[in-house]
Amino acid sequence: MSTTVLTPYSSTAxxxxxxxxxxxxxxxxxxxxxxxxxxALLLTMALTPGIAALDHSECSIISxxxxxxxxxxxxxxxxxxxxxxxxxxxxxxxxxxxxxxITSLTGAVPGGSNQNMVQPWSKAGLIITDGTSPGAAYxxxxxxxxxxxxxxxxxxxxxxxxxxxxxxxxxxWLRLSxxxxxxxxxxxTDGVHWTPIESVSLAGLPDSVQVGMFATSPGTTSTSSGSxxxxxxxxxxVAATGTFDHVILQSPAASGNWTASSVGMADGPxxxxxxxxGGPGPAVGAGHEGGVFTVTGTGDIGPDNGGTPxxxxxxxxxxxxxxxxxxxxxxxxxxYRRGMIRATLAAHPRRGRxxxxxxxxxxTTAFACGLVGVxxxxxxxxxxxxxxxxxxxxxxxxTEVRVIAGVALLxxxxxxxxxxxxxILRSSAAAITCMITCVVLPYVLAKLILPxxxxxxxxxxxxxxxxxxxxxxxxxxxVSADYSPAAGYYPLSPWQGIAVLTVYTVAALTLASVLLRRxxx
Amino acid sequence: MTSSTxxxxxxxxxxxxxxxxxxxxxxxxxxxxxxxxxxxxxxxxxxxxxxxxxxxxxxxxxxxxxxxxxxxMDPGKTxxxxxxxxxAVAAILGVQAIGxxxxxxxxxxxxxAMPHRTRxxxxxxxxxxVxxxCTGLVAAQAAAWLGQLVLPGRGVTPADGxxxxxxxxxxMLRATSGSALYLALxxxxxxxxxxxxxxxxxxxxxxxxxLFLVPLFATALAPATWxxxxxQISPMIAGLEIQATxxxxxxxxxxxxxxxxxAAWSACVLALAxxxxxxxxxx
Numbered sequence: 016m017s018t019t020v021l022t023p024y025s026s027t028a029x030x031x032x033x034x035x036x037x038x039x040x041x042x043x044x045x046x047x048x049x050x051x052x053x054x055a056l057l058l059t060m061a062l063t064p065g066i067a068a069l070d071h072s073e074c075s076i077i078s079x080x081x082x083x084x085x086x087x088x089x090x091x092x093x094x095x096x097x098x099x100x101x102x103x104x105x106x107x108x109x110x111x112x113x114x115x116x117i118t119s120l121t122g123a124v125p126g127g128s129n130q131n132m133v134q135p136w137s138k139a140g141l142i143i144t145d146g147t148s149p150g151a152a153y154x155x156x157x158x159x160x161x162x163x164x165x166x167x168x169x170x171x172x173x174x175x176x177x178x179x180x181x182x183x184x185x186x187x188w189l190r191l192s193x194x195x196x197x198x199x200x201x202x203x204t205d206g207v208h209w210t211p212i213e214s215v216s217l218a219g220l221p222d223s224v225q226v227g228m229f230a231t232s233p234g235t236t237s238t239s240s241g242s243x244x245x246x247x248x249x250x251x252x253v254a255a256t257g258t259f260d261h262v263i264l265q266s267p268a269a270s271g272n273w274t275a276s277s278v279g280m281a282d283g284p285x286x287x288x289x290x291x292x293g294g295p296g297p298a299v300g301a302g303h304e305g306g307v308f309t310v311t312g313t314g315d316i317g318p319d320n321g322g323t324p325x326x327x328x329x330x331x332x333x334x335x336x337x338x339x340x341x342x343x344x345x346x347x348x349x350x351y352r353r354g355m356i357r358a359t360l361a362a363h364p365r366r367g368r369x370x371x372x373x374x375x376x377x378x379t380t381a382f383a384c385g386l387v388g389v390x391x392x393x394x395x396x397x398x399x400x401x402x403x404x405x406x407x408x409x410x411x412x413x414t415e416v417r418v419i420a421g422v423a424l425l426x427x428x429x430x431x432x433x434x435x436x437x438x439i440l441r442s443s444a445a446a447i448t449c450m451i452t453c454v455v456l457p458y459v460l461a462k463l464i465l466p467x468x469x470x471x472x473x474x475x476x477x478x479x480x481x482x483x484x485x486x487x488x489x490x491x492x493x494v495s496a497d498y499s500p501a502a503g504y505y506p507l508s509p510w511q512g513i514a515v516l517t518v519y520t521v522a523a524l525t526l527a528s529v530l531l532r533r534x535x536x
Numbered sequence: 537m538t539s540s541t542x543x544x545x546x547x548x549x550x551x552x553x554x555x556x557x558x559x560x561x562x563x564x565x566x567x568x569x570x571x572x573x574x575x576x577x578x579x580x581x582x583x584x585x586x587x588x589x590x591x592x593x594x595x596x597x598x599x600x601x602x603x604x605x606x607x608x609m610d611p612g613k614t615x616x617x618x619x620x621x622x623x624a625v626a627a628i629l630g631v632q633a634i635g636x637x638x639x640x641x642x643x644x645x646x647x648x649a650m651p652h653r654t655r656x657x658x659x660x661x662x663x664x665x666v667x668x669x670c671t672g673l674v675a676a677q678a679a680a681w682l683g684q685l686v687l688p689g690r691g692v693t694p695a696d697g698x699x700x701x702x703x704x705x706x707x708m709l710r711a712t713s714g715s716a717l718y719l720a721l722x723x724x725x726x727x728x729x730x731x732x733x734x735x736x737x738x739x740x741x742x743x744x745x746x747l748f749l750v751p752l753f754a755t756a757l758a759p760a761t762w763x764x765x766x767x768q769i770s771p772m773i774a775g776l777e778i779q780a781t782x783x784x785x786x787x788x789x790x791x792x793x794x795x796x797x798x799a800a801w802s803a804c805v806l807a808l809a810x811x812x813x814x815x816x817x818x819x
Contacts, residue, residue, distance in 0.1 A: 066757070071757060071759050071762070330753060333748075333752060334749055334753075338741070340741065341737055341738050341741040352639070444631060444632060444737050444739075447741055447744075448624045448627065451740075451744040451745075452624040455744070455748050455749070456624070458752075459748045460617075460620060462752065463751055463755060468601075469596070
C-alpha cells in the first residue's frame with residue numbers, strides 16, 4: 016500500500032500583484048478606463064483656465080474714497096497706494112527737525128453739519144516726504160481718531176506711540192527729526208520730555224524734501240452685504256481737521272514760507288465741499304492765524320487694495336470642482352452600482368487597503384489636475400484682465416506658489432472628501448448633492464446672499480473654509496476698509512482654512528473606512 | 537327651454553371628455569404615485585427638505601441682529617434661507633424620479649406597460665410637482681411662523697417700514713407659497729435633466745452647477761452692465777426673488793416674473809427631455 020502525498024494547491028501567479036502597488040494599479044486602471052470620467056477629469060483641468068479666459072470684468076480699481084480709475088498710484092516697493100491728503104509744507108534741505116503741538120482732531124462730512132464724524136483712522140500730524148506727487152516716500156508721526164499716536168512710513172509700516180485721543184485738555188506734542196536717510200518720530204505730553212517712537216530709514220531720500228503738517232481721513236466704512244440686506248450703507252467722505260500750534264522748524268536752510276498743497280485728492284477742494292457747497296462743514300484746505308494752523312483733508316495715506324487680486328482668475332475653480340466631485344463620488348459609489356465591489360473585495364480582502372488605494376489614486380489625480388488647472392488659469396486670466404485695462408495687485412512669488420500649491424491641495428482634499436462621502440452613503444447622487452451643498456453653496460451664500468457676520472461664520476465652520484487658500488488680498492490693521500467675504504476677504508488665514516477642510520476630510524475618511532469594514536458589501 | 541337643453545348637452549360633452557381623460561390618465565398617475573410612495577428614500581428626502589427649511593431658517597432668524605429703526609433686512613429672505621439648501625433635496629428627488637428607473641432597468645418595464653412616453657414623463661412630473669410643492673408649503677409656512685416669533689426680537693419689526701410678518705398675509709404669503717412653487721419647479725427642472733442625461737450622478741452635478749455657479753460667474757466675470765441681465769436669467773437668483781418682501785424696486789426682476797423665468801427653464805428642459813425620451817431607445 017502506497018501513500019500519496021497531496022500538495023495543497025498554490026497559485027502560480029506572481030505575488031507582486033497582491034501588494035499595494037498592484038492595488039494602486041488596479042484602481043488607476045478603473046479610473047482611467049471609464050470614458051465619461053476621463054472627460055470629467057479633463058474638464059477639471061480645463062474649466063479653471065477656460066473660464067478665466069472668458070473673464071470680461073472691466074477695469075475697476077475702486078479706492079476707499081470711491082474713485083474709479085484703471086491705474087493705481089504706485090508707492091515705494093511697487094505696491095499700489097492711496098496717497099490723498101492736505102499738506103502745509105516748506106522745503107527742507109539736509110538735516111532738520113520739526114515739532115508741533117496738536118490740540119484737536121475733528122471730522123465732518125464735507126458740507127454736513129455733524130462735526131463728530133472723526134474716524135478711527137482719521138489722521139493729522141507731521142510729515143517728511145519726498146515731494147507732493149502721490150506715491151512719494153515719506154515718514155510721518157500723527158494723532159489718529161481712535162488709535163492714539165502712530166508713526167507710519169512708506170504706506171505699509173505702522174508703529175504705535177502714545178494711546179488716547181487728542182483734545183485741547185490733553186494735547187499731543189509731535190516731533191520728526193531727519194538725519195541723512197534716518198527719520199525719528201517722537202511724541203510727548205508737554206513738549207519737554209520726548210519719547211522716541213521709531214527710527215526709520217528711507218533709503219535714497221534726496222537732500223531736499225518737503226516737511227510740514229498734514230491732515231486726511233478715510234470715509235465711513237461701507238460693508239458689502241448680500242441680497243438679504245443688512246448693513247449696506249455706502250461710505251461717505253469725511254474731512255479731518257487738525258489744529259496745530261507751537262510749530263517749530265529747526266533747520267539751517269528751510270525756505271521760511273508755508274505752502275498749502277493738495278496731494279492726490281482727485282476730487283479737489285470744491286468737489287469735496289468747498290465754500291461753494293454752502294454747508295457749515297469744513298472746506299478742504301489750510302489756515303493760519305496767530306501761530307495756530309488748521310489743516311483739513313480727505314483721503315488716506317496707506318496701501319490700496321482696490322485693484323484686481325490674483326484670485327479673480329480662479330472663479331472657474333468652482334466649475335472644475337463640480338466636475339471632479341462627480342468623478343470622485345462615482346469612482347467609489349460606482350463599485351456598488353453594478354456589484355463590482357464584491358469582485359474588488361474578493362480580489363483584495365483587506366478592505367482598509369482598498370479604500371487607501373482609491374484615496375491615493377483619486378487624491379493624486381485631483382492634485383495633478385488642480386495643479387495644471389490653476390497653473391494655466393493664473394497666467395491666462397492675468398493677461399486677459401490686464402488687456403482689459405485692469406490693474407493687478409502685485410504679489411510675491413512665494414504667495415503665488417502658495418496659491419498654486421494650495422489650490423491643488425484643496426482640489427485633492429475635496430476629491431477625497433467626495434470619495435469618502437460616496438463610501439459612506441453608497442450612492443453617488445446623494446454624495447454629489449451633499450458635497451456641492453456643503454462645499455460650493457456656503458461659498459455662494461457668503462459671497463452673494465448673506466450679510467457679512469453670517470457669511471464669515473459660514474466660511475469658518477463649513478468645508479468651504481478651504482477656499483481661504485486662494486486669498487492674496489492683504490489685510491492691514493491700520494486701514495479701514497470693507498474686509499467682508501463679499502469683498503474677497505476670508506475670516507480664516509489660508510492654512511487655517513485648509514486645516515478646517517482637512518479635519519472634515521480625515522473624519523469622513525475614517526468613518527468611511529470603519530463602515531466599509533463593518534458593513535456587508 | 538331649447539337653450540337649457542343645449543347647455544346640458546354641452547356640459548355633458550365636457551364631462552364625458554373629462555371622464556375619458558381621467559380614465560386614460562388615472563392608471564399612469566396611480567402607477568407613478570405607487571412607485572413614488574413605496575420608495576422609502578423619497579419620504580426621508582421629503583422629511584429632510586422640511587427639516588432643512590425649518591432648521592436653517594431658525595438659525596438664520598437667531599443670528600440676525602438689526603439696528604431697530606434703520607433695519608433693512610428682508611424678513612422673507614431671512615426666515616426662508618433654508619430653501620437654498622432644500623433645493624438640493626428637491627433636485628435629488630427630481631433626478632432620481634427617472635434616473636433610478638434607468639439605474640435599475642425598471643424603465644424598460646415602465647415603457648412596456650405604458651408605451652406613451654410623453655404621458656409617463658408628464659405623470660412623473662405631476663406626482664413630483666404636487667408632492668414637493670405640498671411639502672415645501674408646509675416647510676415654508678412653518679419657517680415663516682418661526683420668523684414671525686423670533687425676528688421682531690432681533691430688530692426686524694414692521695415699525696421700521698418693513699412689511700408685516702404674518703405668514704397668512706401678503707407679502708409673506710407670496711414668499712412662502714412662492715418658495716413651495718420654487719422647490720417644485722426645481723424638482724421638475726431636475727426631472728428634465730435626469731431624463732435627458734439618464735445617469736443620476738452627472739445629472740445632479742449639472743443641475744446644482746446651473747443653480748449655484750451661474751450667479752457666481754455672473755458676479756465675478758461679467759461687466760457690471762451684463763450682471764443684472766445674467767441675474768435676470770439665472771434660475772436660482774431670479775427664481776428666489778419670490779422670497780423678497782421689502783425693497784422690491786431694487787430687485788433685478790420682480791418676484792413673480794422671477795419665478796416665471798425658472799418656470800421657463802423647467803419647461804424648456806422638460807420639452808428637450810421629452811424629445812430625447814421619444815427618440816432614444818430605452819437602453
